[in-house]
Amino acid sequence: MPRIALRSVAATALTAALFTTAACSDGDGGSGRKADSAARDVKPLKWGECQAPTALQGGGQVPGKDWQCATLDVPLDYADPEGETIPLALIRAKARDPKNRLGSLVFNFGGPGGSGITTLPGAAKEYEALRARYDLVSFDPRGVGRSAPVRCQNDRQLDAYYAQDSSPSTPEQEKTFLDALRGYREACEKNSGAVLPHVGTENAARDLDRIRQALGDEKLNYFGISYGTELGGVYAHLFPKRVGRAVFDAVVDPTKTSEEGALGQAKGFQLALGNFAQDCVDRGDACRLQGSTAKEIEDNIVKLQKELAARPIQGLGGRRLTDSAATNGIAQALYSQELWPLLEQGLDEAEGGQGQLLMALSDALNGRDQQGRYSNIGAANTAINCADSKDRYTLEETKAKLPEFRKASPVFGDFLGWAMMSCTDWPVDGAWETPDVSAPGAAPIVVIGNTGDPATPYEGARKMAERLGKGVGVELTYKGEGHGAYNSGDACVQGAVNRYLLDGKAPAADTVCTATPPTATPTPSTPSATETT
Numbered sequence: 001m002p003r004i005a006l007r008s009v010a011a012t013a014l015t016a017a018l019f020t021t022a023a024c025s026d027g028d029g030g031s032g033r034k035a036d037s038a039a040r041d042v043k044p045l046k047w048g049e050c051q052a053p054t055a056l057q058g059g060g061q062v063p064g065k066d067w068q069c070a071t072l073d074v075p076l077d078y079a080d081p082e083g084e085t086i087p088l089a090l091i092r093a094k095a096r097d098p099k100n101r102l103g104s105l106v107f108n109f110g111g112p113g114g115s116g117i118t119t120l121p122g123a124a125k126e127y128e129a130l131r132a133r134y135d136l137v138s139f140d141p142r143g144v145g146r147s148a149p150v151r152c153q154n155d156r157q158l159d160a161y162y163a164q165d166s167s168p169s170t171p172e173q174e175k176t177f178l179d180a181l182r183g184y185r186e187a188c189e190k191n192s193g194a195v196l197p198h199v200g201t202e203n204a205a206r207d208l209d210r211i212r213q214a215l216g217d218e219k220l221n222y223f224g225i226s227y228g229t230e231l232g233g234v235y236a237h238l239f240p241k242r243v244g245r246a247v248f249d250a251v252v253d254p255t256k257t258s259e260e261g262a263l264g265q266a267k268g269f270q271l272a273l274g275n276f277a278q279d280c281v282d283r284g285d286a287c288r289l290q291g292s293t294a295k296e297i298e299d300n301i302v303k304l305q306k307e308l309a310a311r312p313i314q315g316l317g318g319r320r321l322t323d324s325a326a327t328n329g330i331a332q333a334l335y336s337q338e339l340w341p342l343l344e345q346g347l348d349e350a351e352g353g354q355g356q357l358l359m360a361l362s363d364a365l366n367g368r369d370q371q372g373r374y375s376n377i378g379a380a381n382t383a384i385n386c387a388d389s390k391d392r393y394t395l396e397e398t399k400a401k402l403p404e405f406r407k408a409s410p411v412f413g414d415f416l417g418w419a420m421m422s423c424t425d426w427p428v429d430g431a432w433e434t435p436d437v438s439a440p441g442a443a444p445i446v447v448i449g450n451t452g453d454p455a456t457p458y459e460g461a462r463k464m465a466e467r468l469g470k471g472v473g474v475e476l477t478y479k480g481e482g483h484g485a486y487n488s489g490d491a492c493v494q495g496a497v498n499r500y501l502l503d504g505k506a507p508a509a510d511t512v513c514t515a516t517p518p519t520a521t522p523t524p525s526t527p528s529a530t531e532t533t
Contacts, residue, residue, distance in 0.1 A: 042213040045070040055373040057115040057145035089146035092137045104215045105134035110226030113380030115145035143199035152188040152379040166324040167414035189427045200387035205235040219244030226250040233437030240442035249448045250484040253460030258391040270409035272334040272454035288348040313355045321355025329361035337481040386423035390430035444506045452481035480515035
């Protein structure tokens with residue numbers, strides 16, 4: 001079961017892995033006076049030493065001495081703010097220039113389901129300029145990592161789950177696919193039924209306001225990436241007067257249903273794959289893949305998928321590389337242009353019968369480490385998406401829509417089409433068809449769209465800026481590749497963002513930044529695939 005329908009994980013985290021009913025805002029703090037009143041009692045955080053990230057957070061080393069961690073208790077159910085609470089795990093690095101400190105800058109790196117505790121320390125170098133005057137802060141949202149995590153299946157069961165065919169083509173395969181979905185759903189309900197109704201984005205947005213208060217900030221300064229833009233948009237809708245300086249990068253389109261979003265991703269990943277293939281062709285004999293045109297390279301990938309569907313090849317340990325795992329691995333590598341060399345190498349090796357590298361890429365997207373342990377990004381992703389979206393698709397509806405998905409993407413269409421059934425028969429009803437992000441009266445929010453983004457297509461930035469409202473959404477276009485713009489290192493994008501966050505000077509509307517072509521294609525380190533179980 002591939003998770004290429006993920007709305008995002010920060011590109012930095014992906015590279016490191018290899019080697020909600022929306023309430024109407026009263027404009028002053030949310031939809032319920034009772035919850036707002038209780039929020040005024042939030043106590044300051046007690047910061048201390050950090051522990052090593054758990055397996056559910058993605059694992060890794062203890063953050064360096066600059067990092068501090070804390071826990072904030074928030075209501076499990078904001079309709080009952082005096083009732084049961086859950087812990088939110090937070091992390092920060094204090095501003096380097098305390099005399100000119102502006103406050104805290106809170107990050108959400110997307111997913112949904114990504115651990116901010118794990119991601120921020122690894123990505124912090126990219127935001128060093130901002131740390132001059134901000135404490136850099138992130139957190140595990142509810143349902144994620146150390147914050148009342150959603151738990152579904154164990155590691156052995158997840159290996160079997162992800163090994164299933166995610167694009168069935170026969171009645172027998174359809175039955176196996178539906179049985180696997182049912183088993184996963186039942187495990188989520190059995191192991192996490194108490195939290196499933198409460199992990200939606202509106203609750204996470206209310207958590208953000210609790211975090212703001214616990215940090216001692218009058219307004220929320222925020223940097224949201226991918227799904228983090230949706231979370232930020234919902235926050236702005238609920239608490240428009242509490243928005244400080246905010247940036248949305250790799251923007252989720254708030255106007256699209258689940259089906260429309262999945263179809264947009266099919267087109268986006270296919271576009272990114274075409275750009276990858278054209279880059280390979282442009283390098284001539286240096287390209288390891290067969291094909292004299294981008295179309296020929298894409299056709300060969302479709303051929304490889306069919307071959308793997310009929311006969312999987314050697315993967316990692318005792319696992320085989322299936323067409324589902326290969327497609328997952330291809331999608332993973334398209335999140336960042338820095339991973340294109342690994343994609344080229346992985347496809348070349350798979351055509352020769354060796355699937356280790358594509359499986360390592362697939363494992364990274366699924367949150368599986370080299371010891372065979374899974375983070376809970378998959379469980380949290382499903383739980384949050386299904387708590388948010390009302391869409392529930394039957395088998396007949398899904399099959400009827402597959403031709404449109406295949407037309408949009410010969411490589412990814414089937415997988416993203418079948419993934420629409422992820423929330424079918426989910427034990428919790430969804431909150432909305434699309435989120436309300438209108439935020440009249442909010443401070444300007446810089447909204448960045450990347451023309452080559454596979455996971456959050458470029459058009460979503462314009463829709464987000466429009467829905468935020470006149471004078472609120474300020475669109476900036478980046479003509480580049482990969483998921484997101486700021487993390488590309490582009491001087492134009494980073495300059496515009498830094499001027500706003502540090503000096504309060506928003507870029508002119510419709511500013512365009514164009515990526516500078518690299519002088520040489522970087523080659524990231526290849527993961528130690530042979531040691532992966």
